[in-house]
Amino acid sequence: MRITIFFAAIASLLAPIATAGADPAPSERVRRLLAEMTLEEKIGQLDMPSHGGHYDPARVAAGRTGGVLNFGSPQEIAEIRALNAQSRLKIPLIFGLDVIHGYRTLFPMPLAEAASFDPAVAEQSTHWAAVESRAAGLNLTFSPVADLARDPRWGRIVEGGGEDPMLAGLFAAARVRGFHSGGIGATLKHFAGYGAVEGGRDYAPADISEGTLRDRYLPPYRMAVEAGVDVVMTSYISLNGTPTTASRRLMSDILRGEWGFPGYVVSDMNAIPEIALLGVADGNGEAAKLALEAGVDQDMDGEVYIAELAGLVRDGSLPEAALDRAVARVLATKERLGLFDEKPFDPAAAAAVLGRADIRAASRALAAETFVLLQNKDDVLPIRPETRSIAVVGALAASQADTLGNNAARAVPAETVTVLDGLRARAPAGTRIDFVEGCDTACTSDSNFQAAAAKAAEADLIVAVLGEPQDHSGEGASRASLELPGRQTDLLRRLAATGRPVVVVLLAGRPLALSEAVDPAAAILLVWYPGSEGGHAVAETLFGDRDPAGRLPVTFPRHVGQVPITYDALPTARPGKVEDRYTSRYLDVALGPLFPFGHGLGYTHFTQSDARIAARRLGPDDRLTVSVTVANAGTRPGREVVQLYVRDVVASRARPVRELKAFGKLLLEPGEAREVVLSVPVRSLGFHRDDGSYVVEPGRFDVYLGSSAAAPLIGSVVVSPGYEAPPAGLSAERFEAGHMTVIGKSP
Numbered sequence: 001m002r003i004t005i006f007f008a009a010i011a012s013l014l015a016p017i018a019t020a021g022a023d024p025a026p027s028e029r030v031r032r033l034l035a036e037m038t039l040e041e042k043i044g045q046l047d048m049p050s051h052g053g054h055y056d057p058a059r060v061a062a063g064r065t066g067g068v069l070n071f072g073s074p075q076e077i078a079e080i081r082a083l084n085a086q087s088r089l090k091i092p093l094i095f096g097l098d099v100i101h102g103y104r105t106l107f108p109m110p111l112a113e114a115a116s117f118d119p120a121v122a123e124q125s126t127h128w129a130a131v132e133s134r135a136a137g138l139n140l141t142f143s144p145v146a147d148l149a150r151d152p153r154w155g156r157i158v159e160g161g162g163e164d165p166m167l168a169g170l171f172a173a174a175r176v177r178g179f180h181s182g183g184i185g186a187t188l189k190h191f192a193g194y195g196a197v198e199g200g201r202d203y204a205p206a207d208i209s210e211g212t213l214r215d216r217y218l219p220p221y222r223m224a225v226e227a228g229v230d231v232v233m234t235s236y237i238s239l240n241g242t243p244t245t246a247s248r249r250l251m252s253d254i255l256r257g258e259w260g261f262p263g264y265v266v267s268d269m270n271a272i273p274e275i276a277l278l279g280v281a282d283g284n285g286e287a288a289k290l291a292l293e294a295g296v297d298q299d300m301d302g303e304v305y306i307a308e309l310a311g312l313v314r315d316g317s318l319p320e321a322a323l324d325r326a327v328a329r330v331l332a333t334k335e336r337l338g339l340f341d342e343k344p345f346d347p348a349a350a351a352a353v354l355g356r357a358d359i360r361a362a363s364r365a366l367a368a369e370t371f372v373l374l375q376n377k378d379d380v381l382p383i384r385p386e387t388r389s390i391a392v393v394g395a396l397a398a399s400q401a402d403t404l405g406n407n408a409a410r411a412v413p414a415e416t417v418t419v420l421d422g423l424r425a426r427a428p429a430g431t432r433i434d435f436v437e438g439c440d441t442a443c444t445s446d447s448n449f450q451a452a453a454a455k456a457a458e459a460d461l462i463v464a465v466l467g468e469p470q471d472h473s474g475e476g477a478s479r480a481s482l483e484l485p486g487r488q489t490d491l492l493r494r495l496a497a498t499g500r501p502v503v504v505v506l507l508a509g510r511p512l513a514l515s516e517a518v519d520p521a522a523a524i525l526l527v528w529y530p531g532s533e534g535g536h537a538v539a540e541t542l543f544g545d546r547d548p549a550g551r552l553p554v555t556f557p558r559h560v561g562q563v564p565i566t567y568d569a570l571p572t573a574r575p576g577k578v579e580d581r582y583t584s585r586y587l588d589v590a591l592g593p594l595f596p597f598g599h600g601l602g603y604t605h606f607t608q609s610d611a612r613i614a615a616r617r618l619g620p621d622d623r624l625t626v627s628v629t630v631a632n633a634g635t636r637p638g639r640e641v642v643q644l645y646v647r648d649v650v651a652s653r654a655r656p657v658r659e660l661k662a663f664g665k666l667l668l669e670p671g672e673a674r675e676v677v678l679s680v681p682v683r684s685l686g687f688h689r690d691d692g693s694y695v696v697e698p699g700r701f702d703v704y705l706g707s708s709a710a711a712p713l714i715g716s717v718v719v720s721p722g723y724e725a726p727p728a729g730l731s732a733e734r735f736e737a738g739h740m741t742v743i744g745k746s747p
Ligand code: BGC
Pocket: 069, 098, 142, 189, 268, 269, 475
C-alpha cells in the first residue's frame, strides 16, 4: 500500500514535466529505485566525474556516483566496480571513454571513414572498437561526433563526417549501429552546432540561422538519434547566444519533443560551470539550475550538480521533480543498456580480445577504404614492378603516434605499423628502401634538406610522407593556416628538384591548402591517420594490391582565405569570373576549390554514359529515379563512387547550388559495364522555413550526375504539387537518404 502511494506520488511529480520532454513512462525498476533513493543518491546518479578530475572512490562506495570517465584499463574498471558493489543500492555505473576510432586497435579517424563513401566501413570499425572496449570493461563511448564541420581550421573536423549533412548523418548513424552490435552504448555529440564555431576557433561561439540549423546542422544529429543513440552530449559553445548546455530548446524541445530521444543528456566536460563563464549564469548555482531545467541530466566532471543541486532543492529553487526526471532518464538508459543484468566483469578476459589478430586485420582492410588519390600524374602510382629503389622521406613515415592519430584511446604506439614499416614489409625482394627524415614531424628546420635530397636523388622513386602531425588535429587544435606544416613544402620542392618522381603520402586530419604541393608532387595519396595497421594498408595501396577508392568528404580549398568554401553554397547573383572584377571572387586566389567535394581518383578510369531520368514530372510521394551505365575503361579493377546532386532552381528562399542526394560505390573489372539506378524520395528535396516547417515547393529541380560535386547537369524534373509538413518540427522524410542499386550488366 505504502509503495503504491509512493509510486503514484512520483508519477504525479514526473507527469507535468515529462509531457514537456516526452519522456517514456519509467519502468517498474526505475520507479522502485526512485522511491528508495535518498536525495544524495539521486544527485550521485547525475554526476560523472573523471579520472584525474573529480573522481572520488569514497563517493562511489557510498552510491553517490552515476558513472565515471577516462578510466581505461580493465584492472582499474574492475576496482571501481568492486567499490560500487559496496554501495547500498548497487546501481551499475556508466564507464565512459572517448573511443573515437578504436580502443586498443585503432582504425582511421571518422573523417577518413566518411571518405570511404561507404557507411558499412564505419559500422564495422565501430563494431570492433566496441568489442575491445566492452572487453576492457567500458559500457559507453563518447562517439559519434555529428557536428557538421564546414571550416577546416577547426581541428575537430577530423572527428566528424565532413561537410555534407546527408553523408555525415549516414556515418553518424552507422557508428551508432556498430557500437551497439559490438556491445557498448553510444553518445551523440556535441549537441548542437559545435562545428560552426566562429573562425574555426575551438570553443568559440556559433551563430546559425534557423533554416541553416534545420537544413544542415541538425540532420546528422537526428539521424544518430533515429539510429538509437543512448546518450547525448552538449557542447562547450553558445549557439545564437544561448550556451547549448543551458538550452531548453535544444535539449528538451527539439531533442525530446520533436525527435523523441529517450535517453539522457550529459554535459560536455566541465561545461555546466562554463555556462557562468559564457556570461549567462551568475555563478555555479544558477548554472546548475539552468542546465538541469534545460534538460541536461548529468554533469561531466563539473562538480556543480554534486555541489549545488541539494541546496537548490532544499531552498525550493528547484523542484525535486526536475531532479527525479533526470535521475529517471539516467536509470532508464542504464536499463536499456542492459547494465542491471550484466554478468560479473572479468578483467583477465580482456587480454584475449585486445589487439586480436582478426580485429587488426579488419583495421588494415578498412584503413585502405579511406585513402583518397588526389592526383596521379603519368600514372606514377601504383609503383611499377621494375622500381629498384625507393627513398622514403619524412619523419612522419616512421612515427607511430602520427600513424595512429589523435584520440588514441588505449592504443599502444609500439604496436603500430608505420608507413615505413609497411613499405619495408611489402616491397618486393630486390627493391631497396632507404629512409631519411629530412626534418622532424613538424618540419621546423631545413638544415638536413640537402642531405635528404642527395640521398633521395639516388632512388628510382621518392615517397615523401608529409602532412600534419597528429597534435595539429583534434580538440584544441585549430589552425589559421592550412598549408603543409613548417618547411614541408620547401622539402617537397627540394625533392622534386632531384628529377625523381615524388609520391606524397599525406597524413592529415583536415583539408589542407595544397596549391604549392600539386606541382612538385607527381602523386598525392591522402591517407589521413590510418591507424594501427595503417602502414600495411598504405604500402598495399601504393603497390597496387588495393585500389584507392576514397572520395573527399570535404572541399579542399586552394587557400585558407577561401574558407568557408563548401560545394553546397547558396547561389550568388554574380558567380566568380576571372575577367570581371564585380563578381564573387578573390583578387589574389584562383576561383573555386583545389579539389572538390567527392573528388578522388583510382588506378583505372570510368565512364558514365546513357544517364536517364525515369520520370520528368513527379508528385510528392514519388521518387526521383536516375539510371546510368558505368564502365571501367581502364586495365585494372577499380571502384567508382557515383554521385547524384540536385538543385531546387526557384524557391521562396535561396537554395544551395547543388546538394548530394544519393550515391553508391561499385567495383568493376577492366572492360566491365553496369547499369546503376539512383533513387531519391521527392520528400527529401525540400527545406525548412524559419518557423520550423518543412516544405518541398513545386517547380523545377536540376539533376547532376557524376564523380564529384563538379558533376555535369543531366536534366531536370518538375515537382507538382509540392509537399508541406507542419511546423511541429523536422519531417521524417527529410532524413531518408537516397540510394543506389546495381541492376545488372549493360549490353
Ligand atoms: C570533449 C568531448 C569529450 C570529453 C571527455 C571534452 O573535452 O569536448 O568530446 O567526450 O572531453 O573526454
